[in-house]
Amino acid sequence: MVSLKINGQSVEVPEGATILDAADKLGVHIPTLCKLDIPEFSLHNHGASCRVCVVEVAGRRNLAPACATPVMQDMDVKTHTARVINARRTVVELILSNHPKTCLTCPKSTACELQSLAAELSIQGIAFSGQSSRHTIDASSPAYVRDMNKCVLCRRCETMCSTVQTVNVLSGLNRGFATCVGPAFNMPISDSVCVSCGQCVAVCPTAALSEVNNGAKVWAAIRDPDKFVVVQTAPAVRAALGEAFGMPAGVPVTGKMAAALRMFGFDKVFDTDFAADLTIMEEAAEFIHRFKHGGKLPILTSCCPGWVKFFEHQFSDMLDVPSTCKSPQQMFGAVAKTWLAEQLKVDPARMVVVSVMPCIAKKYEAGREDMGRDGRPDVDIVITTRELVKMIREAGIKFAALQDEGFDDPMGESTGAGVIFGTSGGVLEAALRTAYEWITGNTLEAVDFTALRGLRGIKEATVDVDGIAVKAAVAGGLGNARRLLEDIRAGKKQYHIIEVMACPGGCIDGGGQPYHHGRTEILKKRMKALYAEDKSKVLRKSHENPFIKKLYAEFLGEPHSKLAHELLHTHYVKRPRM
Template identity: 50%
Template sequence: MPQIIVNGKSVHTDPHETLLEVLRREGIRIPTLCHWEGLPAVGACRLCVVELDGQVNLVPACATPAAEGMRVLTHSPRVVDARKTIIELILANHPDDCLYCPRKGSCELLRLANELGITERTYRGAKIHHPKDVSSPSLVRDPEKCILCGRCVRVCSQIQHVGAIDFTSRGATALVAPAFGDGLNISSCIHCGQCVMACPTGALTDARHIRRVTSALEDPSLTVVIQHAPSVSVTLGEYFGFAPGTDVDGLMVAALRRLGFKVVFDTSFTADLTVMEEAAELVDRIRNHGPLPMFTSCSPAWVKFVENFHPRWRENVSTCKSPQQMMGALIKNVWAGNNGVHPDRVFSVSVMPCTAKKAEARRPEMLTEGRFDVDAVLTTRELAELITMKGIDFSTLTPSLPDHPFGTRSSAGKLFGATGGVLEAALRTAFHMLTGQNPAAEPIHALRESEGIRELTLKIGDLELRVAAVSGLAAADRLLGEIEAGRMNPHLVEVMSCPGGCIAGGGQPYGHDATAVASRMQALYKVDRGSVLRFSHENQEILRLYREVLGEPLGETSHRLLHTGNGGHHVR
């Protein structure tokens, strides 16, 4: 195995590894502001420079292949001085705004300035003023805090195949912005928030809903009801010292009650409902000539992606509302009436792993009886902030359970939080709808891979059901290309916009930590393994809802509350 010498110690390298990969594997922290896991190195910020024996110039570790015999110094005085100068130059025209910045507790630039011991302004650059872009329902863009690292540009174009933002202008006036300097609202942005996850500073952040939620909680005339998405319970704990993948479901529900929410429901319940409706829609499309394949609709950034870039496939997207919107419609149109609350006095909040859910909640077809199903959407990050703001000692709370009737879920509904999970849950119920029997609820391992296009053919009675799952929109684009070229012909396709699914959604803890994402995924699978209720169609509260309110899947009331459009497949 090739060896290099790092700070005097011999270290092995694997073929094609960069110096950065070797050093990080060895537990040596090398700062970067432009590098992003999974994308090719660009060597733009130069913060990862190291010193090589025998070379005059420092080299960027991210773009330098590790070669046999190299002697590397990672923190020599020259290296540290160079890194410090780079940060000082970035700060030369950066606003002195940390106290009021949404990223002050998680800013990579601020952390590096601290780590490098920067305590005074060394360089003074011209400040160019740009207004904040608050036009998007999901994101806020603050160009004055942009350090031109380019992560967002590359994530948006290479991981999501969108290209809503790019570098404009040159030199001191260079900027990252949508085309023609317009607002994000009229760009091709699909609201996924993956750029927010990648941004090291406060230049891209959530469109915050905390204020409107606290105002509602303070209004005695309102009944504030909250729902929480399947993936949030396995990520929220990271803000309160729990290891990634710790399921803090009970503590989270207790915290929501402590915050003052009168009623707490579990969005996994309406994930079960989505399974019922989506499986019925699939069977109906198969029996009544399509259109096929049917694409899942629970990821709003994917729905917007189809609308923006592949409108010919719009009719193939399921008409089911997402679990968030189904729950919102049930809260105002079923729960409120049953509990003597006028729907206008209900304020419906959701906690979601996703910035696109904020935009989804404002789509015109997400009104039922003239009211928005969901009034405010908090990301996981915002919920953590709210819990901290209210002085709640999260880890010492006594765990609590969600309320009935929309708090009972199967573990199939919980699987919605990971890529492949919607499909796995839907297949369990579609099998039952087509055969009258339950399939073995064994994990479908082919769908539990987190990367690439996964295909599967299942024999269900006389039918050979072909399904596929994909996450990340560049991968979805490839999959559409395969279908259009006739190389794939699935009946059902699950698309999650964020790589890995909602556990790595644009509203989750900042950054990209592949190990943390894998732990969160395993936590959801553990819930499924340990559950006695693993089929959505066996959820007794779902069956009762159909008996007492909805009638049957795809029935008239279901269409009114749970589907977009007027009930046809062609109206989304």
């Protein structure tokens, strides 16, 4: 242990700790900007590039960045002297001097860390003026916008993209005033190996990276009398939406969300969880077929579009390994524009399917060439949880005070298995619940596969199915997925079934969720919320969903029927590795 003094108070911390760690222990607040540590995801970004956290250390001539300076025995640190406060203000004013002054209309306004920092330091004017960066805004992606003029060069996105996700699309480019973070050759991001997982957007402190906002498109569709507009909401949305309205993390707001969407004026308010149950029907059937007939194993889940694009780029030699199932979002759209349209006697050409997703890759997925039918997309407009928050505010709805409402039939009914799709391990758990019963013909009593739950990056379990040990694994985050897949490719590991989600922790940590600012306890609470909702359901196995049974009886026939293949399955394409 090392003992030191901060502002005259003694504190002991382990060797190797930083001044910032020591200050945290004492409850002394040192402002930061570039720093972001999420140990659970192995994300460590403290390059001390912003210099906001500088402090005075007795005996040192220069101020020291608290986030990157290791403590030393008997160090004497002052965190808020006139010199320190002055330096911090100067640093922030310099950053602001080259930052667009468009805060009032910025998509990140009130959620921007630079804005909060300026307020915290009482910046009331900027002493510096000069040239401003003139980077071209990259709006090539359907998922997110890159505005490098708003970049503060914290490099969080680059660390996330390369270290955690191993997508490696972002790097510091150029030098001096022209420095920015971007893809190779400054190409449009949509031409790059980016998979739109959105984790860069999730950690960006400003609006240098922000989701494409489709709120206006949704309002226009709702207000168009010729359109029949249905909405579906992904499982992870309900676990986080309340946070934006002052409710504690981990309180599911399913009923209030349905009520708010109905107030918007949607013609039908449905649940992606229904389609999650449908996905399990198809995926479990596919797994069992491969399992029994010596097909390609392991089978990999394919509900996550970031993951799908990742393996198309990085594992293009293994395109026959993933399940051919479309994601629940896409299955929902495909069924809505056929079965539902028929039932409601609505011309599918008039139908607009809106998705509310925790994810920005879903915006990309909806526009993929392999999706849709007869030139008609399965899903027309995708908004994220954050865009839904903005729409609820625009509509003047007092969200926290809403009375709970339910979803509409027939695509609003779901089982507990559908609900847990929103968290890492959930899809696999749901698949195992159904696959077990279908293979053995017995009722599965212990439906909780707890070994597959939690924030850990790689989770493994062996399940006894009729005397056969089924080996299952879960990867949360693309870096973990890469490690798992490389081991499989090298023949080092063998599994029967693997779930992969691009975001660490799964969809509850999606790139479109309310910002968690690195606080993983929020993510754990979101996970708990979904497992609690699962537990509260009478039906917890996808194949028990009465409306899914009806869908197969009336329309699809059985899993993997010709029609099911046409509507619910897809194919993958080889994409360049670099």
